[in-house]
Amino acid sequence: VCVPPESVQPPPGSHLPHLSSRVMANLDDGTQIGLAMSRSIGDPEADRLGVIPDPTVEVMDVGALVQEAAEALKVESEDEVELLAVSASDGLFDHVTPETVALEMARSLYEKEGAPRPLLAAERLIMLSSRFWIEPQQVAYRDDISLAVTKVNKGGKVKA
Structure with missing residues (x-):
């Protein structure tokens, strides 16, 4: 029911x-x-019980995203722009902003020095969200949290 x-x-x-x-x-x-x-x-x-089986899917033009990011970041070349894709559940996004997730995961994927590895960055974000679930309620409950991240290829170019 x-x-x-x-x-x-x-x-x-x-x-x-x-x-x-x-x-x-x-x-x-x-x-x-x-x-x-x-x-x-x-x-x-x-x-049939009223639960939605269809995912929310958004298709984006990667080339337009790269151009927009290059303009916003005021970089000289679009080659300086790196992209990533994030898929996460509401258990994460209810308490951590998409901007924070994107920034932390981008650092882990693209920064060479001083950034945590991607698995550690993901773990930190999950733990951050978990604290927001548990502390206000003072109970050991949190929503399920999932997080998947990948680098996005910008138009078929393979970097060495």
């Missing part, structure tokens, strides 16, 4: 946090267990 978000919200003016939708299972012994979720990528079974 799916419990839509509007049916589980605290009353207006309440100090309780906003709640998400839940997929509930009724067990044979009469107890209920639930999972807070709004999206389950590629899961057609969850679709």
Whole structure:
């Protein structure tokens, strides 16, 4: 059974946090267990329960991004611009800005001196978000956090 978000919200003016939708299972012994979720990528079974199986996809023109970044950074050549792609869950982005994620991961991928390796940079971002989940609630709960990062090739050029 799916419990839509509007049916589980605290009353207006309440100090309780906003709640998400839940997929509930009724067990044979009469107890209920639930999972807070709004999206389950590629899961057609969850679709019939009201959970969205389709990913949000955005297609971007890499050449235009490079040109825009070169202009914004005031660099002499587009060859000085490096790109990366980040895919992360709301567990991360609820508490860490996309700009912070991009900056930390870019440093780990492209800076030669003094930057953490990508795995360590990702771990630091996940731990930062985890603290924001746990500290205000004073409970050992946090949303699932996923983070994937890759360098983006700018038009088929291979760098040595």
